[in-house]
Amino acid sequence: MRIKVDSEKCEGHNRCFVVAAELFELDDSGYAKEVNDGKVPAGLEEKARLAVTNCPELAIVIDEDA
Amino acid sequence: MTTEPAKPPTEPVSDWATDYDIFDPGYVKDPYPTWDGLREKCPVAHTDRWGGSWMPTTYEDVRKIAANVDIFSSRNPLVATAGELAEPSPEMEERATAGAPPISSDPPVHTWSRALLLPKFSIKEVAAHEQPTRDLCNALIDDFIDKGRADAAADYAQQIPARVIASLLGIPQERAGEFTGWVQGFLEYGLTNVDLRSGAAMQIMSFLFEQIQDRKANPGDDLISYLLEAKTDGAPDPIPEPHVLGTCFLLMVAGIDTTWSSIGSAMWHLAQNPDDCKRLIDEPELITSAIEELLRAYSPVTMAREVTKDADYNGCPMKENDRVLMNFPAANRDPQKFANPDEVILDRPINPHIAFGVGIHRCAGSNLARMEMRVAIEEWLKRIPEFRLEDPEAVTWAGGQVRGPRKCAVVF
Numbered sequence: 001m002r003i004k005v006d007s008e009k010c011e012g013h014n015r016c017f018v019v020a021a022e023l024f025e026l027d028d029s030g031y032a033k034e035v036n037d038g039k040v041p042a043g044l045e046e047k048a049r050l051a052v053t054n055c056p057e058l059a060i061v062i063d064e065d066a
Numbered sequence: 067m068t069t070e071p072a073k074p075p076t077e078p079v080s081d082w083a084t085d086y087d088i089f090d091p092g093y094v095k096d097p098y099p100t101w102d103g104l105r106e107k108c109p110v111a112h113t114d115r116w117g118g119s120w121m122p123t124t125y126e127d128v129r130k131i132a133a134n135v136d137i138f139s140s141r142n143p144l145v146a147t148a149g150e151l152a153e154p155s156p157e158m159e160e161r162a163t164a165g166a167p168p169i170s171s172d173p174p175v176h177t178w179s180r181a182l183l184l185p186k187f188s189i190k191e192v193a194a195h196e197q198p199t200r201d202l203c204n205a206l207i208d209d210f211i212d213k214g215r216a217d218a219a220a221d222y223a224q225q226i227p228a229r230v231i232a233s234l235l236g237i238p239q240e241r242a243g244e245f246t247g248w249v250q251g252f253l254e255y256g257l258t259n260v261d262l263r264s265g266a267a268m269q270i271m272s273f274l275f276e277q278i279q280d281r282k283a284n285p286g287d288d289l290i291s292y293l294l295e296a297k298t299d300g301a302p303d304p305i306p307e308p309h310v311l312g313t314c315f316l317l318m319v320a321g322i323d324t325t326w327s328s329i330g331s332a333m334w335h336l337a338q339n340p341d342d343c344k345r346l347i348d349e350p351e352l353i354t355s356a357i358e359e360l361l362r363a364y365s366p367v368t369m370a371r372e373v374t375k376d377a378d379y380n381g382c383p384m385k386e387n388d389r390v391l392m393n394f395p396a397a398n399r400d401p402q403k404f405a406n407p408d409e410v411i412l413d414r415p416i417n418p419h420i421a422f423g424v425g426i427h428r429c430a431g432s433n434l435a436r437m438e439m440r441v442a443i444e445e446w447l448k449r450i451p452e453f454r455l456e457d458p459e460a461v462t463w464a465g466g467q468v469r470g471p472r473k474c475a476v477v478f
Contacts, residue, residue: 011428014189015418018354029184030433054358056129056418057425 001040002066005032009059011029016051016060021055023048083108085207087115088145088368088391089258094465098408101396103123110382116258119145119370119389120304120382123396125403125420127380131371131390132425138371138390139172140427141165144257144467145370145389159348162321166316167309168441169369176426178301179313186289192433195230199438202229203445213455218337219474222393223330226442230434231321235314236288237277245273249322257466267315274314278307290314317431325435327470328421329442331364332357335410336443337455337476346443347451356412357439362419363410368467369423394420453478 003023005016012030016023022044024032040048052060079087082100086094093100104111106125111121131138143166164270165171167179185191192204206225210216228242228249237245248266256263277290285291293310297303336343346352373388384390398419399407429435455461456475464472 011425012184013422013428014433015358017189026188028188029181030188048347050415054418056428058307 001048001050002038002063003034003040003051004038005034006059006061007031007033009057010061011057013056015054015056019054020047020051023051024038029051078314083111084113085115086111086113086121088466089116094463094469097395097465097469100400101393101399105396105402109360110380110384113221116145117389119391120379120384121391121393123137123393125397125400127389128392128397128420129424131379132392132420132427135172135426137377139175139374140170140369140371141172142372142389143169143369145391155225157410165312166319167312167428169316169320170312171413173426174300177307178298180426180430181298182293182296182297182301183313184306186292187430187433189433192437195233195434198233199230200445201443202226203442204449207445207449212382215477217473217477218333218453218476219326219330219408219471222446223333223442223470223474224326224472226438227435228323228324228331230325231318231436234289234321235277235317236281236286236290245270246322247320248273249319251325252477253468254466256465270315270318271311274318278310278314280469289317317337321431321434322431323464323468323470324429325438325465327366327468328361328364328435329439330471330474331366331469332360332439332443333446333476334455334461334471334474335360335364336447337453337474338458339410340452340454342410343447343451343453345412347447350444353440353444355414355417357436357443358417358419359410359412360439361421361436362398362404362414362417364470365398365419365421366396366422366468366470367423367429368393368469369427370467391467392423398466401403402461432435450478 012028014031017026023035023040025035026030026032042054048062052062079085079090082104101123109122109127113119122131168176171179185456203226205223210221216222228246229239232239232242248269251262251266252270256266279457281290281294293305293313296305346356369392370414371390371392373384373386377384401407422432453476456477460475461471462473464470
C-alpha cells in the first residue's frame with residue numbers, strides 16, 4: 001500500500017498526522033507530506049485509510065495495491 | 067450612516083427556504099431541524115433579511131463554494147447588518163486600511179499573509195501554550211469548586227481563550243475581560259447593532275494600535291513583535307503597519323468568541339451525557355477524536371463570502387455582491403456525509419468535518435483551539451468528573467455567525 005499527499009490540495013488541517021503520525025510529517029506551516037516515499041508498513045494500513053477518510057480536503061490518495 | 071434592514075427582523079419567518087433569519091431565537095437555540103428541512107427541500111436557501119444572503123446547508127455545496135475563491139470572495143467575511151459601519155476617523159482610516167488579513171483577503175495578499183501566520187500556529191508552537199493553559203483552567207476551577215455550582219460558559223469557557231490570546235499577543239492578562247467585551251460587541255451583539263459594532267471595532271483598533279507602538283519601542287517574543295519583523299516570500303518588507311494591525315485584529319476577534327463557544331458547547335454536552343464523561347475519564351486517549359466529534363456536532367462558526375460576478379449556482383441566480391453564508395455547522399450534520407449526524411460518537415472513526423472551514427481559509431488557529439478545548443475538558447473532568455445542568459431551560463445561546471452557550475449553569 002502506498003499513500004501520497006497532494007500538496008496542491010493540502011490546507012494544513014493536520015488530521016492525517018494526528019490519526020497516523022507514523023505515516024506523515026508536517027512542515028513548519030503545518031502542511032503534510034508522506035514519509036518513507038509513501039510506503040505503508042504492514043500493520044498500518046487501517047491508519048492510512050483513516051488518514052484518507054478524515055482529510056477534509058480529499059488531499060490524500062491511496063494505492064491499495066502498490 | 068445607517069439604513070433600515072429590508073425587512074424588520076422581528077417579523078416571524080414565513081418560509082425558511084426564502085426568508086431565513088439566523089438571529090431568530092428559536093433557530094439560535096435549536097437550528098438542527100431547520101437545516102434538515104432545508105437540505106431536503108432547498109439546500110441553498112435565500113433571505114432578504116439583514117441585507118440579504120444565500121445559505122448552503124449541505125457538505126458538498128459548502129465545500130464547492132469554499133473552493134471557488136474567484137467567484138466567492140472573502141473580502142467581507144461577516145454579514146454586515148442593519149446598515150453600514152460608521153465611517154472611520156481619518157486617523158483610524160490611515161491605521162487600519164488592511165481589513166483583517168488573511169481571513170478578509172483573497173489571493174495574492176491572502177497567500178503571504180497566511181504564510182506569515184501559520185508557523186506560529188503549528189502543533190509544535192501551540193504545545194508551548196499548553197501548560198499555562200492548564201494552570202489557567204485550574205485557577206478558574208479553584209474559584210468555584212467549593213461552591214458546588216458554576217456557570218460552565220461564563221465562569222469557565224469564556225475565561226480561557228481571551229487569556230490565551232492575550233498571552234500570545236504579549237498583552238497583560240488583566241485586560242482580557244476588557245477585550246472580551248469588545249469582541250462580543252463586534253461579533254455577537256454588534257451583528258444586529260451597527261453602532262455597537264462600529265464602536266467595538268474602533269476600541270479594538272485603538273487598543274491594538276497602542277500595543278503595536280509599544281512593541282516597536284520594546285520588542286518581545288510575542289506575536290505582535292514577530293509580525294513587525296516577519297519576512298516571507300511575496301510579502302512587502304517590512305510588513306506595513308496597517309496590515310499588522312489588521313492581522314492582530316483578526317487574532318483577537320477570531321480567537322476568542324469562537325473557541326469560547328466550542329468549549330462551552332462541549333461542556334453543555336458533557337453536562338447532559340455522564341456516560342461520555344465516564345468514557346473520557348476511563349479512556350483518556352479518546353480525547354483526540356472526542357474533540358473532533360464535539361467540533362463537528364457543535365461547530366460554532368459560519369463565515370461569509372461575497373459573490374464577485376453574476377453566477378448561477380445550482381439553479382440559484384447569484385448576483386455580484388450577494389453574500390453567501392458558509393454554513394459549516396449544517397454541513398457537518400449532513401446525513402449524506404456523516405452517518406447518524408445528530409449523534410455524538412466520541413470515537414467516530416470517519417470525521418472529515420469542516421468546523422474550521424475548508425479550502426484556503428481553513429482556520430489558521432485550529433491547533434490552538436483544539437489544544438484549548440482538550441485542556442479545558444481534561445482539567446475539568448479531573449476535578450469535576452460528575453456534573454449536570456442546573457436547569458436545562460435556563461441555558462442561553464448566542465447565535466448568528468458564532469454559536470455557543472452564554473449561560474450554562476451546572477451543579478456538582
